[in-house]
Amino acid sequence: MLKKLKSAERLFLLIKKQFPLNVSSVSKGKIFNEMQRLVNDDPESWMSAISIWKNLLELDAKKDKLSQRDANPLKRKIEENDITNPKKLKTEQMQELQESRQCQLEKQMEEETVEQGDFLTNREKSQEAFQNDVVKAVDTPDQKDLTFRVSCRCSGAIAKTFTGQEVGRVIGIALMKQYGWKADLRNPNLEIFIHLNDIYSVVGIPVFRVPLASRAYIKTAGLRSTIAWAMASLAEIKAGAFVLDPMCGLGTILLEAAKEWPDVYYVGADVSDSQLLGACDNLKAAGLQDKIELLKVSVIELPLPSESVDTIISDIPFGKKFKLGKDIKNILQEMERVLHVGGTIVLLLSEDHHKHLQDCEQSGIPLNSKGSHTDEPGIEKCLNHGEKTDLSDTVSSSSEAISQGGLDKMPPFGSLVPMECYQVSLGRTDAFIYKYRKSHSLGLLQPGSSRPRAAAQQGRRLSWDPDRAPESQGNRLP
Amino acid sequence: MKLLTHNLLSSHVRGVGPRGFPLRLQATEVRISPVEFNPDFVARMIPKVEWAALLEAADTLHLVEVPKGPIEGYEHDEKFLRQMHHVLLEVDVLEGTLQCPESGRLFPISRGIPNMLLSDEETET
Numbered sequence: 001m002l003k004k005l006k007s008a009e010r011l012f013l014l015i016k017k018q019f020p021l022n023v024s025s026v027s028k029g030k031i032f033n034e035m036q037r038l039v040n041d042d043p044e045s046w047m048s049a050i051s052i053w054k055n056l057l058e059l060d061a062k063k064d065k066l067s068q069r070d071a072n073p074l075k076r077k078i079e080e081n082d083i084t085n086p087k088k089l090k091t092e093q094m095q096e097l098q099e100s101r102q103c104q105l106e107k108q109m110e111e112e113t114v115e116q117g118d119f120l121t122n123r124e125k126s127q128e129a130f131q132n133d134v135v136k137a138v139d140t141p142d143q144k145d146l147t148f149r150v151s152c153r154c155s156g157a158i159a160k161t162f163t164g165q166e167v168g169r170v171i172g173i174a175l176m177k178q179y180g181w182k183a184d185l186r187n188p189n190l191e192i193f194i195h196l197n198d199i200y201s202v203v204g205i206p207v208f209r210v211p212l213a214s215r216a217y218i219k220t221a222g223l224r225s226t227i228a229w230a231m232a233s234l235a236e237i238k239a240g241a242f243v244l245d246p247m248c249g250l251g252t253i254l255l256e257a258a259k260e261w262p263d264v265y266y267v268g269a270d271v272s273d274s275q276l277l278g279a280c281d282n283l284k285a286a287g288l289q290d291k292i293e294l295l296k297v298s299v300i301e302l303p304l305p306s307e308s309v310d311t312i313i314s315d316i317p318f319g320k321k322f323k324l325g326k327d328i329k330n331i332l333q334e335m336e337r338v339l340h341v342g343g344t345i346v347l348l349l350s351e352d353h354h355k356h357l358q359d360c361e362q363s364g365i366p367l368n369s370k371g372s373h374t375d376e377p378g379i380e381k382c383l384n385h386g387e388k389t390d391l392s393d394t395v396s397s398s399s400e401a402i403s404q405g406g407l408d409k410m411p412p413f414g415s416l417v418p419m420e421c422y423q424v425s426l427g428r429t430d431a432f433i434y435k436y437r438k439s440h441s442l443g444l445l446q447p448g449s450s451r452p453r454a455a456a457q458q459g460r461r462l463s464w465d466p467d468r469a470p471e472s473q474g475n476r477l478p
Numbered sequence: 479m480k481l482l483t484h485n486l487l488s489s490h491v492r493g494v495g496p497r498g499f500p501l502r503l504q505a506t507e508v509r510i511s512p513v514e515f516n517p518d519f520v521a522r523m524i525p526k527v528e529w530a531a532l533l534e535a536a537d538t539l540h541l542v543e544v545p546k547g548p549i550e551g552y553e554h555d556e557k558f559l560r561q562m563h564h565v566l567l568e569v570d571v572l573e574g575t576l577q578c579p580e581s582g583r584l585f586p587i588s589r590g591i592p593n594m595l596l597s598d599e600e601t602e603t
């Protein structure tokens with residue numbers, strides 16, 4: 001079940017979290033002592049973390065044996081080896097489902113706020129999850145045969161004095177002395193992860209060997225899968241919707257969306273043959289080739305009638321590799337044209353695109369020139385709009401501070417009203433997730449600007465509402 | 479390319495406008511493969527379908543048992559939904575062409591993916 005957490009990069013069992021090690025005027029030797037204390041000072045936290053880890057491993061092994069049972073250590077009290085009780089399983093699964101949804105939402109929000117990498121969010125989640133767990137103190141497991149490895153990441157002030165390897169070595173030696181484990185750098189049983197920086201010092205055990213972000217169903221990832229999933233969540237995908245990714249690349253966003261929201265019609269488009277081939281491969285590997293269609297088309301010239309798409313989600317290509325010199329304005333214009341009124345657009349933009357959009361805006365309509373206050377009535381209206389689904393509720397209510405602050409960074413674009421804006425980390429760089437909603441129809445301003453499918457049928461197309469009962473549209477025959 | 483997709487595509491050649499739909503389909507290789515039947519999904523697609531275009535395409539592909547239009551209470555009519563499911567989702571055009579009815583421009587379909595990129599002169603301003 002833990003593997004279903006979609007917007008978390010990695011998950012760790014927390015052993016220790018404390019204030020950053022003081023590096024300033026202290027000798028190296030003293031700091032090494034501090035580090036050793038991380039290991040030696042609190043054997044109880046170490047023991048309990050390790051026993052939880054062992055139990056997880058056992059549960060995992062048992063799960064593989066029992067077909068189709070979903071063993072979830074989070075909810076289940078570990079000392080009850082009640083795995084074989086089916087009734088209990090069912091109720092717990094229901095609870096877990098809700099819980100994990102909650103976790104997903106919370107994770108997603110945390111994921112989207114400015115943070116020092118994804119590590120912090122996951123650490124907090126695992127802390128809550130596991131410290132609340134009742135674990136019987138495991139009676140002296142035979143630990144002498146455990147092999148381990150220490151992975152260390154240092155950043156900030158401490159990185160100037162120590163390398164990750166030095167720290168890793170110190171901790172490793174301390175662990176060997178304390179617990180008698182053997183070090184194995186290639187294929188250890190247990191991996192200890194340490195992160196030292198200016199904000200905290202954390203020690204933990206990764207729950208899975210492979211990061212959660214690496215999905216079993218994605219063969220070749222383009223965009224980071226956690227961000228792809230987060231964007232799809234923001235997009236308010238409803239059953240029966242038509243979702244388009246006009247610059248799909250390898251199709252990561254569509255794959256994440258199709259896994260989570262299967263009753264939807266997905267279309268991906270790209271101009272590059274190699275990307276489309278890669279996407280095709282990915283779709284087949286994931287078994288989703290029947291859910292996602294691919295087109296070779298250009299985002300600034302979509303062969304789709306106006307107002308025919310419900311949702312658009314896209315990762316706008318960044319940087320110098322993006323050759324065609326397409327203006328982001330043109331891209332947004334075409335997206336706006338094909339989108340239904342009330343539809344949403346969720347985009348991932350680089351800092352450059354973000355600045356570019358702001359520049360375009362400032363030289364044009366002075367809507368945002370006074371800052372966020374002039375936008376407030378508009379913003380509130382939008383946030384209310386978004387409160388229909390539970391997801392929007394959670395996101396908008398608890399991150400209003402962010403959206404309001406971020407919204408004045410987001411220029412409105414034609415009939416696209418900015419809803420939310422999140423800064424996210426992609427590892428080395430930062431990016432922005434923008435969410436827009438189309439507030440009104442563009443109408444027939446110029447001959448080329450709107451392309452209804454056929455004049456007679458245009459009226460019907462515009463009024464189609466996915467939430468309305470089909471019976472009310474009885475007279476559809478031409 | 480499934481027929482559900484064909485039903486949505488329209489030509490964007492310059493100046494063509496509403497007469498760019500539907501694109502005339504020609505297929506040289508078609509694959510029919512089973513797709514899991516999801517009645518709810520199919521029912522939701524029905525209101526979006528442009529029937530004339532669908533019937534024309536189905537005719538070109540010599541498909542049989544194609545409903546001529548939505549029937550009363552289609553959401554609960556399993557036979558109807560299954561027929562629509564087959565037409566919209568189980569027929570995959572792997573190789574062929576799409577033709578703009580107004581300009582005559584041909585768009586190739588290769589490996590199931592239609593190529594609708596236009597050259598610079600052909601795009602609208």
